[in-house]
Amino acid sequence: AQRVTQPEKLLSVFKGAPVELKCNYSYSGSPELFWYVQYSRQRLQLLLRHISRESIKGFTADLNKGETSFHLKKPFAQEEDSAMYYCALRGDYKLSFGAGTTVTVRA
Amino acid sequence: KAGVTQTPRYLIKTRGQQVTLSCSPISGHRSVSWYQQTPGQGLQFLFEYFSETQRNKGNFPGRFSGRQFSNSRSEMNVSTLELGDSALYLCASRLTGTTTGELFFGEGSRLTVL
Numbered sequence: 001a002q003r004v005t006q007p008e009k010l011l012s013v014f015k016g017a018p019v020e021l022k023c024n025y026s027y028s029g030s031p032e033l034f035w036y037v038q039y040s041r042q043r044l045q046l047l048l049r050h051i052s053r054e055s056i057k058g059f060t061a062d063l064n065k066g067e068t069s070f071h072l073k074k075p076f077a078q079e080e081d082s083a084m085y086y087c088a089l090r091g092d093y094k095l096s097f098g099a100g101t102t103v104t105v106r107a
Numbered sequence: 108k109a110g111v112t113q114t115p116r117y118l119i120k121t122r123g124q125q126v127t128l129s130c131s132p133i134s135g136h137r138s139v140s141w142y143q144q145t146p147g148q149g150l151q152f153l154f155e156y157f158s159e160t161q162r163n164k165g166n167f168p169g170r171f172s173g174r175q176f177s178n179s180r181s182e183m184n185v186s187t188l189e190l191g192d193s194a195l196y197l198c199a200s201r202l203t204g205t206t207t208g209e210l211f212f213g214e215g216s217r218l219t220v221l
Contacts, residue, residue, distance in 0.1 A: 034209070036210075043110075043212045043213065043214050043215075044197065044199075044212040045211075045212065046209050046210070046211075049209065086149075086150065092163055093155050093157075093162040093163040094140070094152045094155055094163045094165065095140065095152065095199075095210060096152060097142075097149060097150040097152075098149070099149040100149055100150075
């Protein structure tokens, strides 16, 4: 079985402050992990994937297999980062999503 | 390149009726997945199809079914609708063969059951 846990439903930060969204997973195989984002009135879209190890819009996420975590981080939050963020794990021909974290960046 | 297209975008049904939702994937994408999105349960996996074959199914009752056609277009059907089936149904397509597994989502079909 595969499971993704995002412990924070809501996260509010000030512009310019660091932001970290937590994600933990359980999966017996080799995980493929992603962060998806949904901005207001837009469709769900991929933000980044662990396999590419890249930074997108200033966000990074490191897969920690020992802690089974894939936390999303950005050192300086911007107002346009306000959105719903989903951590997702791909295995067994399906993508399992966490419950999501709503991020609000205040000026 | 056109994105994933879902029809209808909005629909209202009553309990006991059935509904069929349609999804056209991005051209060249052969895998289609369906998800149910609700405020309480978040995104729940329904099923994934590849080359007209269902590869996996989520924990939904048999009232939820789907199929994929030879042109990769997909439909999902919900029979004997219940109030709890009210949700946003998302379709996503994937370019099978890549290792990244990125899904491209449609805007969804919002179903309201009265």
